[in-house]
Amino acid sequence: MGAAPKQSPDQRVAEFQRIFTRAEEEVGKVIVGHREVVRKLLTALFAGGHILIEGVPGLGKTLMVKTASEVLGLSFKRIQFTPDLMPADIIGTQVLTESGGQREFVFRPGPIFAHMVLGDEINRATPKTQSAVLEAMEERQVTVFGETYRLDPPYIVLATQNPIELEGTYPLPEAQMDRFLFKVVIGSPKPDELREIMHRTTGAQTYRVQPNFSPADAPIKIEELKQLVREVMVSEPIERYIISLITACTPGSPAASPEITQYLRFGPSPRGAQALILGGKVNALLAGRVSVSYEDIDDSVLSALRHRLLRNFQAEAENVSTEQLLEQVIKRVKRPAASRG
């Protein structure tokens, strides 16, 4: 936790808007298109969550994360997951070192010790390695040989998945998927964007991003902004709306539609509701408000819930996607007009 905020609430809100917008713009100068993905990435960072990015290789995922870390002045590490990758390769291990004539085991932290960690193709690692990463994501700490090492805040894991070439992969278990705040899907660039990508990447001119903070101040500043997000207010009707959304996605519940019951095995956990609220809060601050609106929630529904719905065999056979089901849910669930009290 950083120092106590010295600014007025209005200034804090304005600063949040400025930093977020500037980071978006800076990343946008390097990454062509994918503005929605960039926004979700930054949203997850300020909401204190992790993000799962799904897309074919070569779309600039690594560059995007690296650029974002540079803009925000945060440390960045990349892990390429492979089937032979061991947990120690990620977490780190004790190595025997000699110092002053004495030998001792010294902990050598792995690449997971960074503010922003990119886990490329996380589904290629074995479940054992995946679980090691996921433990770090959840607990923000790792334990090696009985010793616990805390990960410095802010901490965000950005994992990528390749939707193709699934042979020899280990799909993430549902329980572990649930730990990602958002899941975003990167699509192919549009023709105009592709042209711009060609110009930027094949020319002699390179662009250096302007960081928002110095590496020393960045963690504190970002933690303050994360705290600001937590202070955004949510009214009772909005809370009831979120509950309605979650229950409407739970198969077998009275609020669930026949399609949900037909095509889903499991619905979202309470983490889904948390993700909706946090995403909504960031959206509210970005709009200059300190309270969440229905639109803020709706804006987060797809990214916050799409990976939390477990489709059944029928849905897969009929090629019914979770996005289709969620769009139906958004249309179906009514916004509460007034309190019951």
Place this chain on the structure above:
Amino acid sequence: MAINPVELISASRKRIARNAAIRASGYFLAPALTAIALGALLPAIGAMTWQRMGYLVAPEVMFDARVALIALGFFAVLAGAYRGWSDYRASDDFVGAAFAIDQRVHADEQVVTLATLSRPGVPQTARSSLFPVLWRNVMAALNAFDPDKEFTIQLGDPIRRSWIPSAIILMAAIIAMLAFIHMPTPLEQTAIELRKLADKIDAAATTPEDKQLAQKVKRVAINLTNSNVPPEEKQQEIEAVLAEVEKKEISAGDQAVSTSNGKGSGAGASSASAPGGSEGKGEGGQSQGQGKGAGKGEGKGSGGNQQNANGKKNGQNQGTADSIELKNELAKAQAQVQTEDLAANQAPNKPSPDAKTAQAPLPGNNPNQQGGSTKNPNEKGSAPMPVPQMGNNAPNPMPNGQGPKPKSGGTGGDTHLGEFPTAANYQRFLKPGEKGMGLNLTDARYVVFKIPAAPTSGDEGKTVIDSERPKATTAYTNAPLAPSADTAPPDERQLVPPRYRDLIH
């Protein structure tokens, strides 16, 4: 002036609740008004139906319908009040009002959030450090917000929708009216005519006696269709009114004579088909009189000097015409009461099994039969004596005595079922052009028609054709009346003159 969002939300809350109550009540406004208005106007509608279309709704049905409609109207009022109260309570919600404001100012649920955090019972510690920002944002959003302008009473939709139940009530009332209207019975028709006359007398009344007479006529009219009033009582009432009318006529005649300087001489012979078949003959002074029982009078008179009485004459003529009409209607009523009573008595009795001592009816034992007249036919008539008029100026276009002489010898005494036929005062003088009501000749054995005199020439000797006299509108044949049920010998059958066939329904 700084805006307090909480006060603004509270004011809006009251206004929204009040509007909701009015709006909810509005759905019942048109049905309630329709039902009450229909209930209030039902008598007028009934009267119009009678006057324009000749149909009638029974008074008791009319009363029930009025009560039902007015009760329905008040029920709708009560339902509207309850619905309004219910909606008021449902809409009296602080956060709900905030939501409504939020939608109007597009504040993205900021007002709602502020309202939820400002409700009584929510501790201030639950508020975020960003609450002041929220407060300022809401103040800015509500800067130009006026609850009185934003939350106006919108009754358009409720009234538009309430036309459906209103139309249903209207249609139900029309269908009920159509189901309950009927052609009036002769008795009802007479009662209606009597009411009209009573109203006429009442309107033109100048003395308390006239007012009293109007009241009495009204009472007769009311009791006439009241089945709870025994026929004897009805008869007594009618006779009492008749006597009063005659008395009034006599006094009016005396006044007329006293105010007229005319000296005329004439002989009038009046023959009255008095009950019992007696024949009356009286001298009515210079003009014919009309005896009790609508007696048929004939007379011829020559008027004297009467120029100075012209003004009074017109009024008197009108009064005389009303009086004659009233007497006619009363006579009709009397006859109808009598006929109904007779029909009731002649209806097949259903003797109880215990009644073993029943007697067969004897001829002449009918207690309801009206007795014969005890008046001395030679006695001086009591008919009013209007001022004698000259020729065509005579107030009543009565026969001039040149027509066929009245049949002497009473009714002829058809002893049907051993009884003398009761005389009914069915005679009625129709005004020129008036068609009158049909005669009920269902069980008639014979029909007596009075044929008007031939058109008389005027002073210049020119023949005046009465073009308005009744004419047959349908093809006719000289077929006998009721040939199937007529068991009378052929010599007693009477053919209806063709020109009067359309008078018989």
